[in-house]
Amino acid sequence: xxxxxxxxxxxxxxxxxxxxxxxxxxxxxxxxxxxxxxxxxxxxxxxxxxxxxxxxxxxxxxxxxxxxxxxxxxxxxxxxxxxxxxxxxxxxxxxxxxxxxxxxxxxxxxxxxxxxxxxxxxxxxxxxxxxxxxxxxxxxxxxxxxxxxxxxxxxxxxxxxxxxxxxxxxxxxxxxxxxxxxxxxxxxxxxxxxxxxxxxxxxxxxxxxxxxxxxxxxxxxxxxxxxxxxxxxxxxxxxxxxxxxxxxxxxxxxxxxxxxxxxxxxxxxxxxxxxxxxxxxxxxxxxxxxxxxxxxxxxxxxxxxxxxxxxxxxxxxxxxxxxxxxxxxxxxxxxxxxxxxxxxxxxxxxxxxxxx
Amino acid sequence: xxxxxxxxxxxxxxxxxxxxxxxxxxxxxxxxxxxxxxxxxxxxxxxxxxxxxxxxxxxxxxxxxxxxxxxxxxxxxxxxxxxxxxxxxxxxxxxxxxxxxxxxxxxxxxxxxxxxxxxxxxxxxxxxxxxxxxxxxxxxxxxxxxxxxxxxxxxxxxxxxxxxxxxxxxxxxxxxxxxxxxxxxxxxxxxxxxxxxxxxxxxxxxxxxxxxxxxxxxxxxxxxxxxxxxxxxxxxxxxxxxxxxxxxxxxxxxxxxxxxxxxxxxxxxxxxxxxxxxxxxxxxxxxxxxxxxxxxxxxxxxxxxxxxxxxxxxxxxxxxxxxxxxxxxxxxxxxxxxxxxxxxxxxxxxxxxxxx
Numbered sequence: 001x002x003x004x005x006x007x008x009x010x011x012x013x014x015x016x017x018x019x020x021x022x023x024x025x026x027x028x029x030x031x032x033x034x035x036x037x038x039x040x041x042x043x044x045x046x047x048x049x050x051x052x053x054x055x056x057x058x059x060x061x062x063x064x065x066x067x068x069x070x071x072x073x074x075x076x077x078x079x080x081x082x083x084x085x086x087x088x089x090x091x092x093x094x095x096x097x098x099x100x101x102x103x104x105x106x107x108x109x110x111x112x113x114x115x116x117x118x119x120x121x122x123x124x125x126x127x128x129x130x131x132x133x134x135x136x137x138x139x140x141x142x143x144x145x146x147x148x149x150x151x152x153x154x155x156x157x158x159x160x161x162x163x164x165x166x167x168x169x170x171x172x173x174x175x176x177x178x179x180x181x182x183x184x185x186x187x188x189x190x191x192x193x194x195x196x197x198x199x200x201x202x203x204x205x206x207x208x209x210x211x212x213x214x215x216x217x218x219x220x221x222x223x224x225x226x227x228x229x230x231x232x233x234x235x236x237x238x239x240x241x242x243x244x245x246x247x248x249x250x251x252x253x254x255x256x257x258x259x260x261x262x263x264x265x266x267x268x269x270x271x272x273x274x275x276x277x278x279x280x281x282x283x284x285x286x287x288x289x290x291x292x293x294x295x296x297x298x299x300x301x302x303x304x305x306x307x308x309x310x311x312x313x314x315x316x317x318x319x320x321x322x323x324x325x326x327x328x329x330x331x332x333x334x335x336x337x338x339x340x341x342x343x344x345x346x347x348x349x350x351x352x353x354x355x356x
Numbered sequence: 357x358x359x360x361x362x363x364x365x366x367x368x369x370x371x372x373x374x375x376x377x378x379x380x381x382x383x384x385x386x387x388x389x390x391x392x393x394x395x396x397x398x399x400x401x402x403x404x405x406x407x408x409x410x411x412x413x414x415x416x417x418x419x420x421x422x423x424x425x426x427x428x429x430x431x432x433x434x435x436x437x438x439x440x441x442x443x444x445x446x447x448x449x450x451x452x453x454x455x456x457x458x459x460x461x462x463x464x465x466x467x468x469x470x471x472x473x474x475x476x477x478x479x480x481x482x483x484x485x486x487x488x489x490x491x492x493x494x495x496x497x498x499x500x501x502x503x504x505x506x507x508x509x510x511x512x513x514x515x516x517x518x519x520x521x522x523x524x525x526x527x528x529x530x531x532x533x534x535x536x537x538x539x540x541x542x543x544x545x546x547x548x549x550x551x552x553x554x555x556x557x558x559x560x561x562x563x564x565x566x567x568x569x570x571x572x573x574x575x576x577x578x579x580x581x582x583x584x585x586x587x588x589x590x591x592x593x594x595x596x597x598x599x600x601x602x603x604x605x606x607x608x609x610x611x612x613x614x615x616x617x618x619x620x621x622x623x624x625x626x627x628x629x630x631x632x633x634x635x636x637x638x639x640x641x642x643x644x645x646x647x648x649x650x651x652x653x654x655x656x657x658x659x660x661x662x663x664x665x666x667x668x669x670x671x672x673x674x675x676x677x678x679x680x681x682x683x684x685x686x687x688x689x690x691x692x693x694x695x696x697x698x699x700x701x702x703x704x705x706x707x708x709x710x711x712x
Binding site for chain 1: 380381382384388407409410411412413414415416418419420421422423424426456457458459492494496498502503504505506507508515517519539540541542543544545546547548553554555556557558559560561562564565580581583590591
C-alpha cells in the first residue's frame with residue numbers, strides 16, 4: 001500500500017538549527033502531518049501542511065478527559081546520506097493497541113508508517129547529520145469533539161510533528177542516579193500502563209520532580225500492588241544484570257512494551273546471553289547487589305537508547321552499580337543499536353525501513 | 357478579596373437554546389474566562405473574552421502527557437431570579453490538591469471562585485430557569501508549553517467555560533443498571549485517582565463503552581489491588597444502604613472526594629442516619645443483598661446529583677435493588693440537595709454562594 005498525501009509547502013521556512021547545539025524536543029520542522037476523524041467519514045484528509053497551531057474548541061475532550069496517545073521514533077541519516085527509520089511498524093502496532101484501550105477509532109493499516117515516511121521525506125533537509133543526532137518523530141492522536149459528557153469522542157485528529165534532536169547525553173553515555181519510588185505508583189494491572197496514553201505521563205511528573213530535587217535523574221517504579229517488584233525507570237524499560245542473566249519486568253499489563261526493550265532482548269539472545277522477563281523484587285535486587293552479583297543496571301528507550309544506571313537509592317540503602325562506570329553490556333548494546341540505526345552495522349533482523 | 361477582570365464582549369452573540377431541549381455539555385455560552393501562567397510572571401492576565409478556539413502549538417504538553425485537570429459545578433437560578441453556586445470553595449480546594457499532585461503551579465487563592473463568579477455574572481442571561489436546568493461550569497487547567505521532554509510544563513492556561521444544561525434524567529429520577537467491572541481498574545493508591553486529572557477519565561472509557569454495549573448505564577469499579585472492594589460508580593461516588601447504615605468507600609487515595617459525596621454524608625448525619633466510610637467487599641454486598649439487608653444503592657455527583665441504582669450485575673449474579681424503584685433516602689437526598697441548590701430550602705450549612 002502506498003498513500004499519496006497532498007503537500008502544502010510553507011512560504012516562510014525557518015532557519016535550521018546548528019547541529020552542535022540541538023537539545024531534545026524544543027525545535028520543530030517546517031511541516032506537519034494532519035488527518036481528521038469523524039463518525040461519518042472515518043479517518044480522512046491525510047495531508048502535509050505548514051507547521052502551526054492546532055485550534056480546538058475549549059470543550060474539546062482532549063483538554064478534559066485525557067483521551068490522547070502518542071508514539072516516539074526517530075529518523076537517522078547514514079554516512080552515505082540515506083534516511084532510515086527503526087522498526088516503525090512496531091509503533092503502528094502499539095498505537096493500534098492503545099486506540100483499542102482508550103476507545104480511539106483505529107487508524108487504517110499502514111497509515112502511520114506512510115504518514116511518517118511522507119513527512120520525513122518532505123523534511124529530509126532537517127535531519128541533522130552530526131554523530132548521534134537524529135530527527136525525532138512524534139505521531140499522536142487527540143480527541144477533538146467539543147462535548148463535556150464523559151464518553152469516547154466522536155472526532156479526532158492524528159498529527160505527526162518532527163523535532164531535530166542532539167545526542168541525549170551531551171558528554172556521551174553517563175551512568176545516572178536513580179531513586180526507588182516508594183510513595184507514588186505509575187500503573188496497575190487493568191489500567192493503561194501498557195499503552196502510551198497521556199495519563200501515564202502526568203501520573204509520574206510529581207515523582208520525577210521530587211527525584212530531581214533530591215539530585216536523582218529519575219525514579220525506579222515498583223509495582224502498584226505489592227510495592228516490591230521493579231517495573232520501569234522513569235519513562236523507560238529497566239534491565240538488571242545478575243550473575244550474567246539479564247532480567248527485565250514481564251509484560252503483564254503494567255509496563256510499556258518498549259520497542260527498544262524488544263530490540264535489546266533480541267540482541268542479547270543473539271549473543272547467547274540469557275534474558276528473563278520475570279518479576280524481580282527490590283529486596284532480591286538489593287541482596288544481589290550486596291552479594292556482588294548485580295553487575296549492571298540500565299534503562300532502554302527511544303530517546304536515550306541505552307541509559308546506564310550508576311546508583312540506586314532505596315530508602316536509606318544505596319546501591320552503587322559497577323563502580324558508577326558504564327557496563328560492558330550497556331556499552332555493547334548502545335553501540336550495536338545505534339550502529340544499526342545509523343547504518344554502520346548490518347541490519348540482520350530486518351529492523352530498518354528506508355525513506356526513499 | 358475581590359478581583360476585577362477585564363471583559364471583552366462578543367460582537368456576535370449566539371441565540372440561546374430552548375430550555376426544554378437542553379442536554380448535557382454540548383452548548384456553550386458567549387464568553388469564557390482565560391488566565392495564563394509563565395515561570396517569569398506566575399498566573400497573570402485573568403480576563404473574560406468571547407468564547408472561541410484555544411490555539412496551541414502541536415507540541416503543547418497537554419496533547420501528549422495529560423497534564424490537565426478540571427472541575428465541575430453549577431450555577432442555579434432561584435425562583436426569585438437570584439443566581440447561586442453550591443460550595444464553589446470546595447472545587448477550589450480540590451484543584452489545589454490536584455495541581456500539587458501533577459505539578460501544576462497553584463492558582464492564587466480565591467481566583468477560581470472569583471473567576472467563576474465574574475463569568476457567571478457576565479452570562480447571567482444564559483442561566484436557564486426551567487425546573488432542574490442549570491448552568492454547568494467547567495474550570496480547567498492545561499499545560500501549554502511546546503516541549504516534548506517529559507517533565508512538568510513551564511506554561512499553562514486556566515480556562516472557565518459555561519454550558520446551559522437540562523435535567524440529567526429527562527423523565528426524572530430513574531434507577532440505572534450497573535455492571536460490576538472485573539477486568540479493568542480505574543485507580544490504585546499512589547496514582548491520581550483522588551484528583552480530577554484527565555487520565556482518570558480516559559482509563560474508564562473502554563469499561564463504560566463495554567457496559568453500554570451490554571445495556572448497562574455505568575460500571576461499579578472495584579479496588580485495583582484485591583479487586584474486591586467497591587469504589588466508584590462510573591465517574592460518581594457510590595453509596596450502599598445496608599441495615600439502615602449508609603456505607604461509602606473511604607478516602608484512601610483511590611476515589612474522588614466528591615463535593616456531592618461530602619454533602620450527602622452531612623445531610624444524612626444531620627438526619628440522625630449512620631454513615632460509614634469503610635471498605636465494603638462485593639462479596640459482602642452480595643450477601644447483604646441475598647439476606648434482604650441491602651435496601652438502596654445510589655451514586656452522587658455534580659451532574660446528576662443523586663442517581664439511584666436499580667440493578668447490579670456481578671459476573672453471573674444479578675442484584676435487583678429495591679425492586680428497581682427509587683429508594684426513600686435517594687429521593688430525600690435528591691430533593692434536599694436540589695432544594696438547597698435552587699434556594700427552595702434553607703441553606704443551613706452555609707453551602708450557597710450568591711452571584712451578586
